[in-house]
Every structure is written in structure tokens, then in C-alpha cells.
Amino acid sequence: MNSLPKQVKIVEVGPRDGLQNEKENVPAEVKTELVNRLTSAGFQNIEAAAFVSPKWVPQMATSADVMAAITRKPGVIYSALTPNMQGFEAALAARADEVVIFGSASEAFSQKNINCSIAESIARFEGVARAAKEKGIRLRGSISCAFGCPYQGEVPLDAVADVVARMRDLGCDEIDIADTIGVATPRKTQAVMERAIGQFRVDGLSGHFHDTYGQALANIYASLELGISIYHSSVAGLGGCPYAKGATGNIATEDVLYLMQGLGIETGIDLDIVVDAGQYISQFLGRKSASRAGNAIAAKRA
Numbered sequence: 591m592n593s594l595p596k597q598v599k600i601v602e603v604g605p606r607d608g609l610q611n612e613k614e615n616v617p618a619e620v621k622t623e624l625v626n627r628l629t630s631a632g633f634q635n636i637e638a639a640a641f642v643s644p645k646w647v648p649q650m651a652t653s654a655d656v657m658a659a660i661t662r663k664p665g666v667i668y669s670a671l672t673p674n675m676q677g678f679e680a681a682l683a684a685r686a687d688e689v690v691i692f693g694s695a696s697e698a699f700s701q702k703n704i705n706c707s708i709a710e711s712i713a714r715f716e717g718v719a720r721a722a723k724e725k726g727i728r729l730r731g732s733i734s735c736a737f738g739c740p741y742q743g744e745v746p747l748d749a750v751a752d753v754v755a756r757m758r759d760l761g762c763d764e765i766d767i768a769d770t771i772g773v774a775t776p777r778k779t780q781a782v783m784e785r786a787i788g789q790f791r792v793d794g795l796s797g798h799f800h801d802t803y804g805q806a807l808a809n810i811y812a813s814l815e816l817g818i819s820i821y822h823s824s825v826a827g828l829g830g831c832p833y834a835k836g837a838t839g840n841i842a843t844e845d846v847l848y849l850m851q852g853l854g855i856e857t858g859i860d861l862d863i864v865v866d867a868g869q870y871i872s873q874f875l876g877r878k879s880a881s882r883a884g885n886a887i888a889a890k891r892a
């Protein structure tokens with residue numbers, strides 16, 4: 591059996607990826623309370639904002655308010671999505687610790703999500719990357735549809751490797767390999783991750799798995815076997831992408847933490863506080879949490 595990493599970093603993406611698709615406005619105070627609860631749970635990295643066009647993603651329009659109101663813990667990285675220089679300037683003003691340029695391995699998805707081709711997106715990201723370096727802000731690259739696309743279907747492995755190399759050349763500190771629509775299975779996951787590892791250091795790659803087909807935990811395990819040690823997840827399994835119809839949320843953070851506990855892998859995160867945060871946001875949204883571990887732990891307590 592391959593040896594697994596002894597510790598992993600869990601990037602909590604619920605306040606951004608999780609909430610961006612909610613139809614009803616989630617007030618900035620609720621998002622702020624969620625980020626604060628997640629901070630107290632011990633995450634090193636929380637994706638808290640997206641400085642994107644409010645016409646494209648209205649739910650993220652309050653990002654500056656959230657970034658201004660959260661109680662920051664020293665050492666915690668609060669990240670923001672920045673598709674272009676306008677987004678970067680807003681993230682800088684909001685004191686984001688990390689900016690995220692987000693592209694795609696699928697041409698069709700790139701057009702739908704950010705209204706340009708892959709090549710145009712990379713050209714657009716060059717300015718953001720340069721500005722981030724000048725200001726000493728961490729730079730993360732996110733690659734959507736690395737395992738399949740809702741518009742074009744199959745995404746060639748070469749296309750993933752190519753975008754990883756382009757993100758690397760832009761100077762990304764970390765690169766996310768994202769299963770936007772949750773279609774990957776473990777062998778496919780390993781095939782894609784191996785190509786990514788061929789282009790970038792393994793300790794800078796992260797797995798970002800949506801759980802549409804219930805495969806995300808298996809895909810995380812498959813990635814652990816390759817030595818990947820950064821994973822994205824969303825409290826209560828919140829989420830879905832506005833440009834990926836039918837795709838459900840990210841894998842629930844509570845479920846990932848339960849898995850890591852069982853494997854004896856250190857995360858530095860307090861599962862009980864995350865369960866409370868998951869119940870808090872689910873109650874606000876008026877629905878049951880999508881986290882099976884979260885619901886089981888909450889039921890046991892009651």
C-alpha cells in the first residue's frame with residue numbers, strides 16, 4: 591500500500607464556492623459570521639470572496655463588505671477570486687491574502703464562465719499574476735473541468751497538463767485541479783493528477799472535488815495515494831457552479847475531516863466547530879446540511 595501524507599491542508603471554500611450559487615441573497619453579516627466560525631475551527635485558508643462581475647454572479651456582490659467585516663486571525667489566508675485586473679484591484683483594497691485566477695481545461699467552459707478562450711484568459715491573468723507578485727500577495731491558479739465538462743464532455747489529459755504548465759509559468763504558488771461537475775472516479779482522478787504532477791510540484795497541487803456523483807471522497811483517497819496534500823471542501827457541502835447546471839456542491843468539509851481523522855492524517859481543524867458552522871448556515875438557508883458526517887454528529891449530540 592502506498593504511504594499517505596501525514597498531514598494535509600484543507601482549504602474551506604464554502605463562503606465563496608459554496609454560497610455563490612444561492613438564488614436568495616445571503617446577507618454579508620451571515621457570510622461574515624460563517625467565515626468567523628470557520629476561522630475559529632482552525633482552517634489555515636478560507637476562500638471568502640470573489641471580485642467578479644455582479645451581473646454574472648450576484649451573490650458575490652457583497653464580497654468587499656465581508657472582507658471588511660471578518661475577524662482575521664493572524665496566519666490565516668483569506669482568498670478571493672480575481673478574473674481580471676478590476677477584480678485584482680478590488681481584492682487588493684479588501685486586503686485579500688491570496689488572489690485566485692481561475693481558468694479551465696475546457697474551451698467551452700472557459701467561454702461560458704469567464705467569456706473568453708483559454709488563451710485569452712491566460713493573457714488576462716498575466717497582469718494579475720505580475721501585480722500579485724509586485725504586491726507580495728499569494729497567487730493561486732484554479733483549473734475547472736479538469737475531469738470533464740458540462741458543455742464539451744471529455745477533456746483531454748493534454749489540455750489539463752497544458753493549463754497546469756501555463757499556470758506554473760505565471761508563477762502560481764498553488765494550482766487547483768477541479769472536478770467542477772463531480773464526474774471523476776478514482777482511476778480517472780489518478781490519471782489526471784499524474785499529468786498535473788508531471789508539470790508542477792506535488793505539494794503545490796490541490797484536489798477540488800464536487801460530489802455530484804458521490805465520488806469525491808474516493809477521489810480524495812486516490813489523490814492521497816499520489817501524495818497530494820491540499821484539498822478543497824465546503825462546509826455542509828454547500829455549493830454548485832452557476833455555469834455548470836446540475837452540478838452539486840463541493841465535498842462536505844465535515845466528511846473530509848471525518849475521513850482524515852479515520853486515516854490518522856493531521857488537519858489542525860476542530861471537526862465539532864465545523865459541524866456547528868454547517869448547522870448554522872444550513873439553518874439560515876432553511877435546508878438540511880448535505881454533510882453526512884455533519885448530520886450524524888449533530889444527531890448524536892441531540
Ligand SMILES: CC(C)(COP(=O)([O-])OP(=O)([O-])OC[C@H]1O[C@@H](n2cnc3c(N)ncnc32)[C@H](O)[C@@H]1OP(=O)([O-])[O-])[C@@H](O)C(=O)NCCC(=O)NCCSC(=O)C[C@@](C)(O)CC(=O)[O-]
Nearest residue numbers: 641642643646647673676677692703704705732734768770
Ligand atoms: C470575467 C468577467 C468579468 C468577464 O465578463 P465580461 O462581460 O466579458 O467583462 P468586461 O470586461 O467586458 O466587463 C463587462 C462589465 O463587467 C464589469 N466587470 C468586469 N470585471 C469585473 C470584476 N472583476 N468585478 C466587477 N465587475 C467587473 C465591467 O466593469 C463591466 O461593467 P459595465 O460597464 O457593464 O457596468 C465575467 O465573465 C465574470 O465575472 N465571470 C465570473 C464567473 C464566476 O465567478 N464563476 C464562478 C466562479 S468559477 C468556479 O466556481 C469554479 C471554481 C473556481 O470553483 C473551480 C471549480 O469548481 O471548477
